[in-house]
Amino acid sequence: VMDQFEGKRILLAExxxxxxxxxxxxxxxxxxxxxxxxxxxxxxxxxxxEAAGYFNAIxxxxxxxxxxxxxxxxxIRALDKEDAKTIPIIAMTANAYEEDRKASADAGxxxxxxxxxxxxxxxxxxxxxxxx
Numbered sequence: 001v002m003d004q005f006e007g008k009r010i011l012l013a014e015x016x017x018x019x020x021x022x023x024x025x026x027x028x029x030x031x032x033x034x035x036x037x038x039x040x041x042x043x044x045x046x047x048x049x050e051a052a053g054y055f056n057a058i059x060x061x062x063x064x065x066x067x068x069x070x071x072x073x074x075x076i077r078a079l080d081k082e083d084a085k086t087i088p089i090i091a092m093t094a095n096a097y098e099e100d101r102k103a104s105a106d107a108g109x110x111x112x113x114x115x116x117x118x119x120x121x122x123x124x125x126x127x128x129x130x131x132x
Contacts, residue, residue, distance in 0.1 A: 005123070006031035008056040008130050013043035013072060014092070015064040019115070023059065023092070026119045039064040040072030044079075052082035057129050060109065062093040062100070069093070070107040077108035088129035092117060 010027055012034050014020040024034050035055070037043035044067070047055065058076070062069040073089050088111070091104040096114040104112050111125050 013037040040067030057088040073107040
């Protein structure tokens with residue numbers, strides 16, 4: 001089966017180098033092109049730099065220095081850019097409590113993945129959003 005992920009572009013915001021490396025490998029295994037950002041501010045900058053529609057989704061760690069994932073998601077959603085309101089933003093966090101899920105949703109995130117990231121779970125979640 002030709003992979004639905006082949007050639008898709010994901011913006012990955014993660015401040016922990018090892019977690020970043022692992023998530024990147026999981027994504028690249030499926031032919032996804034990954035742009036990395038080490039914190040929320042860099043994620044917002046990288047998102048702003050590309051044309052609308054360039055990224056298919058954003059994977060956003062919640063706890064990051066400089067600007068956390070919630071603030072970054074809110075900032076992206078507020079941008080005056082064609083896909084700013086619609087691009088899928090998926091939270092990645094060690095916090096799986098109901099209030100954490102609610103906080104991500106309130107910040108404009110579409111889904112919530114618990115760390116450590118399980119490849120199957122990640123593919124499944126992305127699959128919902130990356131339908132051709």
